[in-house]
Amino acid sequence: MPDEFKPGCARPTGGPVGSGSVPEKVIEQKSQKEERPMIKVGKKAPDFTAPAFHNGKFVNVKLSDYLGKWVVLCFYPGDFTFV
Amino acid sequence: MSAVAAKYPEFQKLGVEVLSMSVDSVFVHKMWNEKELSKMVDGGIPYAMCSDGGGKVGTIYGIYDEDAGVETRGRFIIDPDGVVQGYEVLTPPVGRNVSETIRQIQAFQLVRESKGGEATPSGWKPGKMTLKPGPDLVGKVWEVWKTDNAFE
Numbered sequence: 348m349p350d351e352f353k354p355g356c357a358r359p360t361g362g363p364v365g366s367g368s369v370p371e372k373v374i375e376q377k378s379q380k381e382e383r384p385m386i387k388v389g390k391k392a393p394d395f396t397a398p399a400f401h402n403g404k405f406v407n408v409k410l411s412d413y414l415g416k417w418v419v420l421c422f423y424p425g426d427f428t429f430v
Numbered sequence: 431m432s433a434v435a436a437k438y439p440e441f442q443k444l445g446v447e448v449l450s451m452s453v454d455s456v457f458v459h460k461m462w463n464e465k466e467l468s469k470m471v472d473g474g475i476p477y478a479m480c481s482d483g484g485g486k487v488g489t490i491y492g493i494y495d496e497d498a499g500v501e502t503r504g505r506f507i508i509d510p511d512g513v514v515q516g517y518e519v520l521t522p523p524v525g526r527n528v529s530e531t532i533r534q535i536q537a538f539q540l541v542r543e544s545k546g547g548e549a550t551p552s553g554w555k556p557g558k559m560t561l562k563p564g565p566d567l568v569g570k571v572w573e574v575w576k577t578d579n580a581f582e
Contacts, residue, residue, distance in 0.1 A: 349478065358455045362486040385492040388516055392508045393490045397451065397480035400459035408449060408478050411512065417446040417539070418508040419531060422482075422493050422501035423431055424522040426454040426462035 349399065349406035361397035364409065392420075432470040433528045438477060444535055448477035451488070453500055456481045493519055507535060509542065553580030
């Protein structure tokens with residue numbers, strides 16, 4: 348389950364798991380970005396890590412830590428928006 | 431997101447974990463929970479509110495709006511094997527129907543438990559009839575299932 352972390356002054360961020368150290372690929376992806384296909388049902392959900400606020404603590408969440416459970420992942424436009 | 435929080439006990443009963451995600455920092459999540467959401471739902475938000483500054487996660491899920499710099503309303507149902515079973519994406523002004531998400535999870539769970547032996551027809555809810563796909567059912571769905579069944 349998620350590990351707690353101590354926040355510093357930098358805004359913590361996460362990202363896809365298994366990327367980050369291959370800058371060449373990033374450039375390659377950028378030129379193809381407009382053709383990025385929507386993810387497909389019946390295929391693996393892309394793994395990611397993300398800092399989170401949970402029950403009063405700051406924790407690191409990793410999607411693959413939830414294997415064995417059903418997960419509902421809800422994106423939304425922003426905190427303090429109206430809907 | 432408060433509507434999802436209100437139904438969290440129901441999600442838990444179904445063995446479902448909820449994760450929310452926006453581009454806001456964890457600090458803003460804390461404040462939103464404290465200043466507003468905890469006044470809408472007893473005890474505040476019970477699930478992890480994830481932060482996706484830069485939209486890197488939203489981008490791989492295909493729901494990050496680069497022009498606006500925010501995530502659109504994408505909702506993904508992921509099964510215990512980590513496989514995406516369903517998703518829905520809405521533009522920001524229209525909210526989700528949480529009850530429909532729960533209904534879909536119940537349907538996906540039934541199909542999974544039956545190892546694909548049963549399928550849930552349009553408008554299925556727990557307690558309603560399922561279909562058992564096989565050679566005998568080909569061309570015979572009209573005998574066992576009526577369109578009215580989808581709408582009650």
